[in-house]
Amino acid sequence: MxxxxxxxxxxxxxxxxxxxxxxxxxxxxxxxxxxxxxxxxxxxxxxxxxxxxxxxxxxxxxxxxxxxxxxxxxxxxxxxxxxxxxxxxxALKAQNALRIQITGNQWWWDVQYLNPDPSLTVVTANEIHVPVGRPVGIVAKSNDVIHSLWIPALHGKRDLLPGRQSEIWLQADRAGVYRGQCAEYCGAQHAKMALTVVADLPDDFERWLSHMRGPAPPPATESQMRGRDVIERGPCAMCHSIAGTLAGGRTAPDLTHLASRSAIGAGSIPNTRGNLAGWIADPQHIKPGNKMPATGLASEELQALLDYLETLK
Ligand code: HEC
Ligand SMILES: [Cu+2]
CATH class of the missing domain: 1.10.287 (Helix Hairpins)
Incomplete structure (x- = not known):
């Protein structure tokens, strides 16, 4: 990257x-x-x-x-x-703007690519893609306390207030990867609340967006199947969503395309199989105080889960 x-x-x-x-x-x-x-x-x-x-x-x-x-x-x-x-x-407000809703949560970012046709809405978390050269209207909200959205290479800070909605307009003029960060102290893990912004050339962006509209691919191996079962039957599904499965929780980052993100835990650690295993086994070790409990999976369940999560491109 x-x-x-x-x-x-x-x-x-x-x-x-x-x-x-x-x-x-x-x-x-x-x-x-x-x-x-x-x-x-x-x-x-x-x-x-x-x-x-x-x-x-x-x-x-x-x-x-x-x-x-x-x-x-x-x-x-x-x-x-x-x-x-x-x-x-x-002055950047524009008719043809892309509209993204970003909601601050302790301590991660919920992201929705809005579309007049709700079936084309894309839900993701902690990592956004934007097209180079096109204005982006960001609708900024908070689900809990005051956060502040700050992507220094693209725009100044904007406070996210619970119960209020505000808007900023930005445009990336160069392809690249820009790091955003919550800029208003919001509790224990405020420092580990980063947002990755990937600015793609317009064609790459459209390809990315249409891929993101698709659900998770069905599991291909026995182990992946078992992994999906662990998610659907276990506590994961109460908090997380994976489109195309029974997991429909809305209080945690959407995992439909988890494997396409560069980091986990809102920029805390790179998204590798080892780190993912560490996160799921003991999220409190990596990000103490965060809202995901350790789930106490057997190691065989964990391996199957990892096999499945890796397919969520
Ligand atoms: C009680 C709700 C809850 C349960 C149950 C739960 N999680 Fe989470 N999970 C969260 C929250 C909240 C976060 C965001 C934590 C943060 O970054 O501050 C998270 C983050 C994650 C992430 C990182 C996502 C990212 O993009 O940063 C993964 C992967 C994950 N959970 C997988 C799982 C799996 C697999 C299970 C079941 C074994 C599970 N979670 C169970 C609430 C939950
Ligand atoms: Cu913060």
Missing amino acids: APLIQSVLHPAGVQAARLNQLWWVMFWVCTVVFISVLTALAMAIARGRRSASNASDATLTGSVGAAVGISVAALLVLLTASEITGRDLD
């Missing part, structure tokens, strides 16, 4: 580029102010040493007046720049 980018200073989309520009305007204006103040201070000290009462009232008034004028001008520049950025950020 391509390297993960998580930096405000390496914008990969138009919205982040605007915020990056604003940051540089603020940086340079503040740098000039800082250096001027220190220079003026040094000059005043030097002059004060030479004579205590040299400055006339008139020069003093003049200097203070000039300083006030310059400060007001600098503040106006910053205010205008931030107003313009704010307006530009709102």
